[in-house]
Amino acid sequence: MMAKLNDKPLLSARNLGKHYGQRLGCRDVNFDLYEGEVLAVVGESGSGKSTLLSLLATELRPTAGAVNYRMRDGQTRNLFDLTEAERRFLLRTDWGFVRQDARDGLRMGVSAGGNVGERLMAVGGRHYGRIRDTASDWLNRVEIEPERIDDLPKSFSGGMRQRLQIARNLVTHPRLVFMDEPTSSLDVSVQARLLDLIRGLVSELGLAVIIVTHDLAVARLLSHRIMVMRQGRVIETGLTDQVLDDPREAYTQLLVSSVLAA
Amino acid sequence: MSAVAAPQANGYNFAYLDEQTKRMIRRAILKGIAIPGYQVPFSSREMPMPYGWGTGGVQVTAAIIGPDDVLKVIDQGSDDTTNAVSIRKFFAKTAGVATTTETRDATIIQTRHRIPERQLTEKQTIVFQVPIPEPLRFLEPRETETRKLHALADYGLMHVKLYEDISRHGHIATTYDYPVEVADRYVMNPSPTPKFDNPKMHMSPALQLFGAGREKRIYAVPPFTKVRSLDFEDHPFEVQRFDKPCALCAATNVYLDEVVLDDRGGRMFVCSDSDYCEERRADGHRGELSGEAPGLHAIGGAS
Numbered sequence: 001m002m003a004k005l006n007d008k009p010l011l012s013a014r015n016l017g018k019h020y021g022q023r024l025g026c027r028d029v030n031f032d033l034y035e036g037e038v039l040a041v042v043g044e045s046g047s048g049k050s051t052l053l054s055l056l057a058t059e060l061r062p063t064a065g066a067v068n069y070r071m072r073d074g075q076t077r078n079l080f081d082l083t084e085a086e087r088r089f090l091l092r093t094d095w096g097f098v099r100q101d102a103r104d105g106l107r108m109g110v111s112a113g114g115n116v117g118e119r120l121m122a123v124g125g126r127h128y129g130r131i132r133d134t135a136s137d138w139l140n141r142v143e144i145e146p147e148r149i150d151d152l153p154k155s156f157s158g159g160m161r162q163r164l165q166i167a168r169n170l171v172t173h174p175r176l177v178f179m180d181e182p183t184s185s186l187d188v189s190v191q192a193r194l195l196d197l198i199r200g201l202v203s204e205l206g207l208a209v210i211i212v213t214h215d216l217a218v219a220r221l222l223s224h225r226i227m228v229m230r231q232g233r234v235i236e237t238g239l240t241d242q243v244l245d246d247p248r249e250a251y252t253q254l255l256v257s258s259v260l261a262a
Numbered sequence: 263m264s265a266v267a268a269p270q271a272n273g274y275n276f277a278y279l280d281e282q283t284k285r286m287i288r289r290a291i292l293k294g295i296a297i298p299g300y301q302v303p304f305s306s307r308e309m310p311m312p313y314g315w316g317t318g319g320v321q322v323t324a325a326i327i328g329p330d331d332v333l334k335v336i337d338q339g340s341d342d343t344t345n346a347v348s349i350r351k352f353f354a355k356t357a358g359v360a361t362t363t364e365t366r367d368a369t370i371i372q373t374r375h376r377i378p379e380r381q382l383t384e385k386q387t388i389v390f391q392v393p394i395p396e397p398l399r400f401l402e403p404r405e406t407e408t409r410k411l412h413a414l415a416d417y418g419l420m421h422v423k424l425y426e427d428i429s430r431h432g433h434i435a436t437t438y439d440y441p442v443e444v445a446d447r448y449v450m451n452p453s454p455t456p457k458f459d460n461p462k463m464h465m466s467p468a469l470q471l472f473g474a475g476r477e478k479r480i481y482a483v484p485p486f487t488k489v490r491s492l493d494f495e496d497h498p499f500e501v502q503r504f505d506k507p508c509a510l511c512a513a514t515n516v517y518l519d520e521v522v523l524d525d526r527g528g529r530m531f532v533c534s535d536s537d538y539c540e541e542r543r544a545d546g547h548r549g550e551l552s553g554e555a556p557g558l559h560a561i562g563g564a565s
Contacts, residue, residue: 085414092418107401107422114425121425122418128428128494150429 010035010070010176010208011056017064018051025051026232027064035175036206040223040240042213042255048232049212050180056210057097057178058087072175092122096169096177100184102161105168106153112139112164113149119172138167142197159190163197170201179211183218195221216259220244228252277324277357283307287325287480291471294482299444300412301395306478316349316374317475319391323372326387326471327353332360334368339376339517339534346374365537375438377459379516379538382468384485392453392474395481397441417449420492428497437502443490444483458501458517463489508533509551511542 009032018025026048033039041049054060056067058079067079072094082090091097099105106115116135117125125131136146142163144156153161162182169177182198183191199222202209213219219226219240226243228236228251236249247253273280279287290304309317327333333353337345341363349372350361362368365378372389382388398408401419411419420441427435440457444450452460453472463470463483470483483489493499507514509530516538518531530551533539543552 084410088414088416110422110426111429113429114422117425118418118422121421122416126421126495128425129496131425132429 006035006070008070008076009033009068010037012068013056013065014068015065016052016055016062016067018055018060019063024048024232025060026055026229029065029234031227031234031237033176033208033210035208037225038202038207038209038211038223040211040213040219040226041229042216042219042226043229044214044255047229049214049229051232052229053178053180053210053212057095058082058091092119093172094174094176096166096174098162098165098169098177098179098182100181102153102158102165102185105165106161108153111150111152112144112156115153115164115168116171119168123172134171135167138171139164141201142167143193157190158186159194162186162194166198166201170205170207173205174207176208176210179209179213181213181215182211184213184215191218198222216244216256228255276329277327277353277359279307279321279324283321284325287321290480291322291325291482294471294480295469295484297448298483298487299442299448299450299481301450301479301481303478304480306475309475310352311348313476314393315345316372316391318473318477318480319372319374319389319475320349320352320473321475322389322471322473322480323353323370324357326389327357327359327370329357329359331369332362332367334362334365334371334537335373336371336376336378336535336537337374339519340536342536363537364541365535373455375454375456376517376534377455377462379513379533379535380541382462382466384467386468388466388468388470390453390455390470390472392451392472392479393476394439395451395472395474395477395479397449397451412448415447417443417492420449421494424492424494424497428494434493434497434499440499441492443492445487446490449492450481450483456502456517457491457499460489460491460499461501465489504531506531508539508542508549510549511539511547511552512549513539513542513547 012032013029016029017027029052041052043049055062061080068076069079070076113132113135116138117131120131120134136149139146139149144160144163153164156164183194186194195218211222223240226240227234230251236243236252243252244256247256273282287304290302293302294300307321309320311317333350335346335350337343340346353359354361365380369385370387370389374391377388396408398411398419401423402408424434438456439451439454440460441449442452442460452463465486467485469485472481491499504518508516508518510532513533517534519534521530521532523529
């Protein structure tokens with residue numbers, strides 16, 4: 001079902017930490033992520049999950065530790081030693097970032113086709129017809145009618161915007177996608193369809209995903225492994241089913257029991 | 263008033279600006295020439311005219327003009343529109359230099375909207391008045407970010423704009439201020455000249471200087487520099503075409519202005535470059551409407 005996978009980690013965090021002055025963002029985060037693996041980071045608001053995601057996506061600089069990433073050429077590099085040009089290239093080719101609010105992840109004044117085509121043009125695509133064909137193919141894959149290729153995202157529903165964001169990110173065939181609460185602004189039925197779509201694409205493309213969510217159902221549905229965060233630290237980590245069915249930490253137990261049975 | 267009669271304020275000797283300011287502007291110009299297409303920040307001065315009337319161009323001209331220069335100023339291709347007349351008078355008064363309306367006689371040409379039809383020479387410098395120097399401005403509002411994009415030559419966004427044009431209009435509908443890539447490196451706004459004039463910038467023998475007063479930027483294209491208009495492989499760059507020749511001088515392959523003649527749909531198309539049109543008519547070229555309407559020759563630019 002998946003592409004052939006490498007046995008070395010794609011990304012590994014070592015003693016990663018971030019202080020905002022005196023205030024703690026997160027600390028002592030260690031994990032390895034392999035190709036094709038989906039890791040969910042769960043925890044309540046303020047637990048440091050978003051800080052962690054920003055660190056991993058190099059949007060913030062850490063105050064401690066390192067994030068090592070295996071580049072497409074097989075070299076493993078510390079992300080914070082990359083030059084700005086290398087970092088940006090990585091961001092628009094090998095990575096994707098699906099935001100909670102589609103308005104942060106899309107260009108709202110640019111048509112759906114332009115949104116999907118942007119990355120192609122950023123890596124040197126200069127053939128209008130081919131860019132458009134690829135864009136329309138991707139719209140189709142995320143279940144947006146290709147006739148809407150010239151419509152602005154403003155005219156799209158919330159669920160469509162999220163799907164457009166996913167198409168825009170996946171068009172360059174990234175190996176790693178960060179997702180920050182991708183479903184939390186959607187109503188339940190739309191959420192279910194989106195999760196189904198993400199799950200399909202992830203297994204089809206062999207994507208590695210780090211997904212931040214406060215919704216344990218999302219974690220259970222999508223992720224292989226889970227990391228529970230509280231007050232800036234990782235307090236429990238393991239296989240998703242194992243952690244959710246048999247939580248070890250008191251806090252995780254509380255978190256799991258606070259979810260309405262679905 | 264001649265240059266000699268101008269009041270001798272401290273640190274001033276010629277052409278409106280004080281020597282320190284001219285020195286600062288010249289340094290910016292030199293840097294701009296050294297890095298073709300790169301926008302050099304400079305501390306733009308208040309000028310005795312409003313922003314949008316060519317304060318950037320005027321400062322560049324004031325910094326490079328000398329007593330032996332001959333200045334031509336054009337606005338929309340014409341030498342006798344308000345902006346052109348007032349800037350020409352400004353330099354006649356503050357620098358006492360000779361002015362002309364003839365492209366071939368000018369050593370410095372300050373322009374808004376057009377590059378003359380007559381091929382410029384190595385002895386000439388053309389100064390553009392630029393309202394918005396940043397080609398990425400309407401795609402990326404953050405100045406910190408646009409600077410980074412330029413530094414990294416990260417110009418994918420520019421093509422997003424062209425993509426949007428094609429998807430909306432079926433062709434690249436940007437007709438003026440059409441982005442160009444200079445010397446295989448920087449993407450630059452050519453100021454609001456029609457894209458018709460873009461090919462004239464490529465390998466031009468004349469030095470091209472750009473001044474944006476409000477935005478405080480100077481940039482330059484040195485003589486004989488590659489200037490390529492951005493496009494797609496399957497939607498190549500094209501200039502505007504006109505069905506008819508100029509109604510006054512019968513010139514083809516020039517940029518034409520539409521002139522409305524009456525309230526019954528009557529119109530004519532005439533050269534936007536008034537000097538070029540006049541010169542052709544002096545050489546005996548006649549368009550279909552020349553001679554018929556004696557009052558009209560003024561529209562073509564005969565002042």
